[in-house]
């Protein structure tokens with residue numbers, strides 16, 4: 001009965017497109033524009049058709065999102081499939097717990113991601129960004145030495161694998177204090193290799209079944225089920241993915257245990273001894289997030305202290321939550337700069353100017369330079385460069401790495417709306433009633449593209465007239481226009497935009513409330529530092545050289561889960577993630 005009631009949502013929405021897939025295919029398979037159009041057509045609360053006749057509420061209204069994510073968060077929980085699957089894979093980390101256990105974990109972890117800890121962490125990130133720069137530069141120099149290209153000419157390179165390796169190093173070294181050396185291709189180990197394999201996301205299809213298994217079976221039966229599922233003779237690709245996932249989980253688990261034990265042992269040592277010895281992982285044990293967390297845990301009261309299982313869970317979760325999301329965001333920022341060369345040039349000037357000033361100012365600090373003599377900016381300088389800030393913000397706003405999220409009601413609720421929508425019968429309504437067990441699709445992407453409030457205010461509070469006004473506004477905020485606004489010194493999204501209660505910059509990219517992204521300062525710092533390291537040395541442009549068949553590579557961002565850059569046919573297969581960019585040295 002609950003599920004029948006959950007289907008009654010009295011708001012308008014698009015017609016069902018497929019008898020059992022509903023609207024899901026057009027929204028989830030390459031659905032970037034479709035996700036925006038639905039909000040543009042129907043407003044901030046829309047009834048959509050999910051799989052097998054279920055109806056979900058698609059939400060982007062600011063007041064509704066505040067209500068769901070902040071004010072009444074306990075009524076709108078994470079999807080149970082998502083939680084149980086995360087528990088299954090990662091153990092008791094932040095993304096698998098609810099209620100009091102989640103609150104306790106956040107209380108312990110929030111200070112670990114404070115600005116002052118980020119400030120301490122920046123030199124670790126800078127070393128990695130500069131290694132990334134050196135690798136790209138040496139690729140270019142090697143090309144020119146071998147006569148493939150003269151120094152002034154450009155060379156095309158798929159930068160995505162390098163960006164992904166550098167993000168992995170940042171998370172491993174910065175968060176876990178584990179020396180992954182993923183940028184150092186000759187130095188791969190089983191652990192970092194396992195973390196790079198995308199099988200974790202390939203097993204998404206198992207998620208709906210996991211709560212049934214974990215809730216209804218004892219540990220004995222759970223182990224049995226995993227053993228049956230992973231027996232060698234099941235031939236399909238899905239089963240191969242599942243077996244691969246099991247292997248990865250085992251590697252992650254044993255490596256995380258080893259790192260945890262090592263760090264706990266190191267904590268027992270006096271601080272003078274700590275600075276003299278190197279742990280076997282070669283890690284940065286004092287400043288990484290894990291060490292800070294262990295110190296905080298050790299000094300907290302028994303009631304608030306996290307168990308070893310919870311600590312292990314956090315390690316695995318950080319990598320899962322922080323790796324692909326940040327890689328994609330850095331990749332998108334570089335792509336946008338390649339696409340808008342004038343902004344790239346202005347940004348280069350801003351960064352080089354800041355470096356020149358900082359070098360003069362901070363000449364006595366050896367850490368302020370890398371091995372090639374380039375300046376390393378301090379945290380405060382890096383985080384306050386206006387154009388760099390605008391580029392990073394706008395990239396994150398326009399192309400949030402996680403475009404939509406699912407929530408489920410634990411009881412019936414009335415969700416207030418800031419901007420009225422049409423009910424199924426055509427009246428304007430400013431509250432949407434939902435039953436217990438109703439699924440909601442939180443549209444980060446539609447919220448971030450919502451520029452309605454300016455127009456709404458100009459309308460003097462008149463009810464919104466259907467789709468047209470919204471559509472005009474959405475298209476007016478076309479990406480090129482936004483980047484021109486940046487050039488003119490106006491930070492878009494500020495003056496005209498709707499205010500959202502997101503933790504970052506009044507946008508929803510990192511969500512709002514106590515399930516928001518705990519690592520957003522880390523991600524922002526990493527994005528800024530990678531750009532600050534690369535741009536003074538390398539020009540980036542979109543590919544323009546025809547391949548052997550005369551085709552120029554055209555990059556397309558596909559949105560299925562995360563956004564991924566692919567090369568369109570005929571130059572590419574339109575499926576495999578690639579980001580080929582044309583690069584040229586700046587100084588020569």
Ligand code: HEM
Nearest residue numbers: 094095321322325326329401402510515516517518519523
């Ligand atoms: C551009 C990069 C990133 C984006 C766009 C992003 C976005 C998000 C979003 C939307 C959520 C909410 C997920 C949900 O409620 O289901 C989230 C949660 C989370 N993120 Fe991030 N994230 C990024 C980078 C990072 C990094 C670098 C870390 C760690 C160092 C991290 C750690 C986490 C954790 C632990 C959670 C779970 C928080 C909780 O449930 O209490 N994220 N992130």
